[in-house]
Ligand code: HEC
Ligand code: HEC
Ligand code: HEC
């Protein structure tokens with residue numbers, strides 16, 4: 485799908501539109517303007533230009549954000565309890581000797597010696613990758629062997645099991661933007677392994693304690709749906725790329741930005757039956773919000789992120805977004821079973 489911004493303003497209706505535009509830039513949350521309508525889809529529904537609103541941080545320095553430990557000093561009761569086991573916080577974690585993936589790595593003669601070098605593990609719900617610090621600032625090396633989860637808590641090794649080795653650039657080139665925090669697009673270094681609060685709440689000022697609306701995703705602020713899906717889509721669209729860096733992850737995205745000014749992705753993938761419902765329902769929701777201006781449904785209508793739960797989705801009215809996982813006309817008690825794979829992540 486291609487988009488062109490409207491550039492010519494020949495009629496007087498357009499002159500007054502320009503005035504409305506300059507006024508609307510004072511409003512928060514930013515609302516759509518008719519100049520963003522660029523095309524129509526096959527059903528003659530209006531399509532918006534996903535890049536037409538908001539700002540980005542391409543080419544700027546990564547902000548000096550407040551780190552999670554400091555946030556949790558005040559938020560230990562509301563968020564602290566679930567943060568320890570949050571899959572975002574946990575995406576990269578220390579390589580505990582007793583981790584079943586570590587046991588699998590020690591169990592083979594060819595991989596046992598290199599197991600001593602492993603410092604961190606990425607993932608463990610479906611697959612674990614092994615990592616170590618390279619000694620260079622903000623860089624990790626990725627092992628050419630991985631451990632795939634089998635039944636129970638058993639893991640089986642895959643990859644270059646006979647001859648394991650460390651890749652020193654791959655994590656920076658292909659992974660960092662979605663599995664680490666504060667990644668600098670120019671040298672591909674990160675500030676913190678795993679996800680800090682910053683990836684979703686952005687560069688929030690401490691004054692938010694008195695003015696919660698300064699904080700992205702706070703209830704007081706009522707972020708526009710496209711602001712919300714930009715935050716989640718920066719990592720959950722796993723087949724796009726940054727125009728400026730050509731890397732498969734966003735360039736210096738800060739919560740509040742419009743992801744699609746610099747990040748391009750094929751929205752038609754939402755209809756691709758070869759993609760698992762896990763990735764497809766994400767793209768469907770993003771497309772509905774950023775192209776079709778749907779204001780009814782975002783990731784947060786169904787996902788309670790800190791509660792790590794989708795219980796609230798059970799209470800939604802039936803609609804087109806349900807059929808990715810539930811057969812139309814059938815009871816919601818049954819849902820499609822699916823496996824999740826990703827070419828980008830390599831599992
Ligand atoms: C565009 C963002 C993005 C990039 C780049 C990316 N990942 Fe991921 N990765 C994700 C997301 C999002 C998930 C979780 C998807 C889900 O659970 O449905 C994930 C999941 C994983 C998992 C599964 C974790 C588990 O608990 O089972 C592994 C392993 C993984 N990624 C490894 C990698 C590696 C290695 C790279 C680089 C070669 C990489 N990823 C690059 C976004 C990304
Ligand atoms: C993966 C994205 C993500 C990360 C990472 C994240 N948050 Fe949140 N947070 C959210 C979302 C989304 C909401 C809004 C909840 C809603 O509206 O459903 C939220 C809400 C909150 C709230 C409001 C109270 C509540 O429980 O709803 C606080 C406080 C908060 N986050 C603090 C933090 C802190 C502190 C960290 C880091 C330790 C953090 N968050 C990391 C996404 C995130
Ligand atoms: C000095 C204490 C303090 C620190 C540090 C702090 N907060 Fe807050 N935060 C507050 C107070 C007080 C409120 C307003 C009362 C409330 O809603 O909990 C608040 C509100 C919020 C909200 C909105 C809650 C809602 O009702 O929707 C979010 C989200 C949030 N903080 C996230 C963070 C994040 C992320 C960090 C770290 C970057 C952080 N806070 C650091 C004290 C703090």
Ligand code: HEC
Nearest residue numbers: 571572575607608609662663683684715716718719783787
């Ligand atoms: C900085 C990247 C990043 C951002 C931003 C992000 N996620 Fe994630 N998310 C991930 C990765 C990576 C995983 C997989 C973690 C793992 O298993 O290693 C994940 C896992 C999840 C899961 C799967 C949990 C499970 O147990 O199956 C859900 C649901 C999710 N994210 C929703 C969201 C929502 C909603 C937002 C926006 C508020 C969001 N994420 C923002 C990267 C991100």
Ligand code: HEC
Nearest residue numbers: 713716720762765766769770781782783786794797805824
């Ligand atoms: C209509 C409700 C709905 C919407 C909208 C929605 N989700 Fe989901 N999502 C679900 C449900 C239900 C599950 C399945 C949970 C389960 O398997 O128990 C799920 C699963 C996931 C998973 C885990 C997939 C896996 O198995 O690895 C991720 C990641 C995720 N959603 C991210 C998102 C993001 C990001 C958005 C917004 C762009 C979003 N979702 C929008 C309902 C929704």
Ligand code: HEC
Nearest residue numbers: 761765794797798800801802803805806808809816817819
């Ligand atoms: C990403 C996949 C996904 C999407 C999209 C999705 N669901 Fe679900 N749904 C599930 C899964 C998995 C379960 C079982 C676990 C649970 O209850 O969360 C489920 C369970 C349910 C249940 C509970 C059934 C029961 O009684 O056990 C209801 C009701 C439901 N979904 C309604 C909906 C509606 C309405 C929509 C659309 C607005 C929707 N779902 C979209 C995956 C999905």
